Amino acid sequence: MKPIKRIAIDREKCIGCLTCVSACIVAHDGDEPRNRVVISSNYKNSPIFCRNCDLPECVYTCMSGAMHKNLSTGYVDYDKEQCASCYMCIMACPYGVLKEDSRTKLEILKCDMCEHFEEGSQCVKKCPMGAITLEEVR
Structure with missing residues (x-):
């Protein structure tokens, strides 16, 4: 199997600016973001x-x-045409x-790695702190 790329997070670099969330919204034409930033227990x-x-x-x-x-x-892909909206995947x-998707209540939102962009994941590209990167895994 060829190496794949996954999003990696360096929490020490993240300042919680939400640029990754904004980049996701813009990349998906104003739809809800497929990512989020939370505050951990520490x-x-x-x-x-x-x-x-x-x-x-x-x-x-x-x-x-x-x-x-x-x-x-x-990647884990999602086909909204096949979705039964049972939410088992969410659970x-x-x-x-x-x-x-809070608008339709019928679809699931998940990261698609911005495969529709030639340069790939917009959250990675736009992170001003370099906290979000792509790492190659086998």
């Missing part, structure tokens, strides 16, 4: 992104096949990343 800014898990619980619990692991990219994600 008072550190903690950006939350889809981890595109090797063994994704969201995929295993998806009864309709809308969530699936793309073996060529290594199964151990990181609390997935959420419903």
Whole structure:
């Protein structure tokens, strides 16, 4: 399998400016962000992104096949046309990343790694502190 890239977070560098969240909103034409920044129990800014898990619980619990692991990219992809809106993927994600689209209440919002941009993930590109990077994993 070829190496894939995942978003990596350096919490020591994150200042909680929310530029990553704004970049996500802009990248998705004003839709809700697919990421967020929370404050951890030890008072550190903690950006939350889809981890595109090797063994994704969201995929295993998806009864309709809308969530699936793309073996060529290594990403967890979402097909809204197949989605049954059961929210099992939301409940199964151990990181609390997935959420419903608050406008439609019928779709799931998850990071798509900005595959529609030639330069890739906009949160990575726009982070002024370099706290969000892409790391290659095998």
